[in-house]
Amino acid sequence: MVAGALSSPYGAFCESPDPYAAARQRMVLHQLNARDIKDTKVLRVMGKVKRHLFVSPSLASQAYSDHPLPIGEGQTISQPYIVALMTQVLDIKPEEKVLEIGTGSGYQAAVLSHFTDQVWSIEIRKELAQNASRRLKAFGYEKIRVKHGDGYFGWPEYAPFDAIMVTAAANHVSPLLLGQLKMGGRLLIPLGSTTYYQTLTKITKTPKGNEVEHLLGVVFVPMVGEILDE
């Protein structure tokens, strides 16, 4: 019964054969669990979300490989390990509100939506935003709200957020995003040179100020926009 199956991300496409089910399980085992992804819910969700549906059909056979993939307009969907790690680090609880900057394919937003119903995501490239929005709806992820805009400014109408995940590299943290974070909230961002590499950085807002943790070296496509391009 296809209509019913499509209405939920958990049931999406469950009736059609999944040619990549085994590849996805191998990814979970060898790329995630074998490294430092130990959160069982993160492992379960990464084993469930069909990453091959978020890339062009010509790249579907590479969707579970240990590297990023092009998604058009010079942008990339992150390596599965990085998606899992960022999700694990943010440690989203069911009642929490999450904002993602850089919707891209919509894959990371789909992963986040298995942790909470309250996911917002902003994409600066119009076509990517439209495609991601359409794709997410088609796969049953109707609750994720995607907007075309500059994520540097956040999404004030729905702030404050418990967690903000920036999936594009920036040389500084937008003060506007920090302002839209709840007390105790976490912001994760690849911070550093946007032409070379960055440090995945976690900032926690506390009454005593921002706590900063440097996690690991990463390479992301640059965050662009009105402020960052100047």
Ligand code: SAH
């Ligand atoms: N999270 C995505 C991959 C992100 S790639 C996924 O799961 O597929 C980084 C994305 O950030 C690109 O799509 C790029 O267009 C977008 N981006 C860059 N600068 C931005 C900005 N200022 N606001 C919103 N999105 C931005």
